[in-house]
Amino acid sequence: DTGVSQNPRHKITKRGQNVTFRCDPISEHNRLYWYRQTLGQGPEFLTYFQNEAQLEKSRLLSDRFSAERPKGSFSTLEIQRTEQGDSAMYLCASSLSSGRRPLLSTDTQYFGPGTRLTVL
Amino acid sequence: QQQVKQSPQSLIVQKGGISIINCAYENTAFDYFPWYQQFPGKGPALLIAIRPDVSEKKEGRFTISFNKSAKQFSLHIMDSQPGDSATYFCAASINPGGGADGLTFGKGTHLIIQP
Numbered sequence: 148d149t150g151v152s153q154n155p156r157h158k159i160t161k162r163g164q165n166v167t168f169r170c171d172p173i174s175e176h177n178r179l180y181w182y183r184q185t186l187g188q189g190p191e192f193l194t195y196f197q198n199e200a201q202l203e204k205s206r207l208l209s210d211r212f213s214a215e216r217p218k219g220s221f222s223t224l225e226i227q228r229t230e231q232g233d234s235a236m237y238l239c240a241s242s243l244s245s246g247r248r249p250l251l252s253t254d255t256q257y258f259g260p261g262t263r264l265t266v267l
Numbered sequence: 268q269q270q271v272k273q274s275p276q277s278l279i280v281q282k283g284g285i286s287i288i289n290c291a292y293e294n295t296a297f298d299y300f301p302w303y304q305q306f307p308g309k310g311p312a313l314l315i316a317i318r319p320d321v322s323e324k325k326e327g328r329f330t331i332s333f334n335k336s337a338k339q340f341s342l343h344i345m346d347s348q349p350g351d352s353a354t355y356f357c358a359a360s361i362n363p364g365g366g367a368d369g370l371t372f373g374k375g376t377h378l379i380i381q382p
Contacts (some may be wrong), residue, residue, distance in 0.1 A: 151310070180369060189273075189372030190311065203369060236333045238310055253358075254299055256370065258310030 149173060151259035152237050156265055159265045167225045168262045172241030179222050180256060182238040183207065183212055190238055196222060197244060229266045236261040270294050273357050275371025281381050286344040288376045290357035293338065297359040301370070302331065302342045305354045314355075315342070347380045354378070 152171045160166050172179045177198050182190035192214070194204045198219035208214075211229075216222040226233055240256040273290045280286045292300075301316035317324045317331045317340070324331045330343040344351055354377050358370040 182370075187375070189358075189375050190370070192369030192371065195369055205369065240310075254316065255301070255313050258303075258312065260308070260310050 148189075151239055151241055151257055153237075153259040153262050155262060156260065157263050157265075159179075159267065161267050162229060162231060164229055165225065165227045166229060166264065168237055168239075168264075170222045170239030170241075170259060172221070172239070173257055174256075176241035176243050177219065178242045178244050179216055180240040180242070181222070181224050182240065182258075184236040184238055184261070185234075192228050193224075201245075208212055226253070229264075231266050234264055234266045270297075270371045271357060271359050271373045273376060274317045275376060276374070277377040277379070279381060280347045282347065282349060284347050284380075286342075286347045286351065286378055286380070288342045288355055288357070288378070289339065290341065290373050291337075291339045292359050294359070294361075294371075295338070296361050297371075299331045300331070300333065300340050301358050301360060302329075303356045303372075305356065305375075311356060336362045344378075347378075349380045349382050352378060 154169045180195040181193040184190040192205050193208050194214050196216040199216050211227045214224045238258055238261045240258045242256045271292050302314045303311035303312050305311045315326050315329045315331055321336045322333050328345045333340045334352050354375045356375050357373040360368050360370045
């Protein structure tokens with residue numbers, strides 16, 4: 148399977164614990180995005196990377212959230228001191244940036260299946 | 268502030284009918300408008316996308332109509348089939364060149380196609 152993969156698929160944790168999610172993008176995709184989706188809502192943008200550089204962070208990304216993409220390949224999203232309000236589906240997407248005004252095809256963000264987080 | 272407003276929230280269409288979902292945006296800097304389809308337990312999958320320099324784009328049974336002056340765009344699904352039953356999201360982003368920034372999504376439309 149050459150699509151975006153995310154692990155784990157489900158995570159149940161107690162309030163106050165730290166959790167870490169992993170995303171493996173499509174091979175050679177240089178952009179990687181994180182989104183959060185709550186029940187009945189559209190995904191909300193959190194942050195994205197171009198290679199290993201984190202280029203944009205949403206105001207939704209509080210100090211308890213940190214994302215990394217070492218070596219520009221896989222990415223991790225860590226949530227410290229989880230709260231019940233953090234319960235959501237965390238989605239990862241990747242795309243290929245051409246470095247100039249791209250074709251529509253290079254703008255396409257391919258999403259993974261998500262990690263569902265439940266904070267008790 | 269919701270920058271992309273989507274309607275209706277839910278929609279029921281008979282098999283073979285036309286499904287129409289509408290979106291309106293506020294940020295005139297948006298220049299990339301995709302539609303995504305999402306099935307339960309899955310991540311969103313791109314259906315079709317458009318830039319504001321064209322008013323319509325068709326791919327198979329799916330058509331995007333775009334009205335730049337009204338800041339509105341819509342998805343039309345022709346000959347709707349039960350397999351089209353899913354949640355549909357419109358989205359928008361700013362593409363200064365070199366790839367898309369983070370997408371701003373609408374709240375979604377839950378579409379049910381009745382056999």
